[in-house]
Amino acid sequence: MRTAVADGGRRVSVHLADQDRQALIVALSHLPGNAAADTAVLPELTGLGAVTCGTDTAEDGRRVWAVLDL
Structure with a gap:
């Protein structure tokens, strides 16, 4: 989350999924363009x-x- 927030966008979303005893966690910054x-x-x-x-x-x-x- 810290990396997505540091992009400076107005919002951040977190997406979670699970399969075969594993969890996928995705943070999205919603700031278009190339981030550093x-x-x-x-x-x-x-x-x-x-x-x-x-x-x-x-x-x-x-x-x-x-x-x-998991």
Whole structure:
């Protein structure tokens, strides 16, 4: 969430899903355009136990996502 909020958009959304004893968590900044890359976020997510994680930007803003074992 911290990374999505730092983009400076007017809103942030969080999306959750589960499948096969794993949870997918996605934070979306809703700020169009290219956001500056945050190189610290992925190692932090891995350190918190993310099985896999990533970040990308698109027309609807930056997405930061992580998959965690339940």
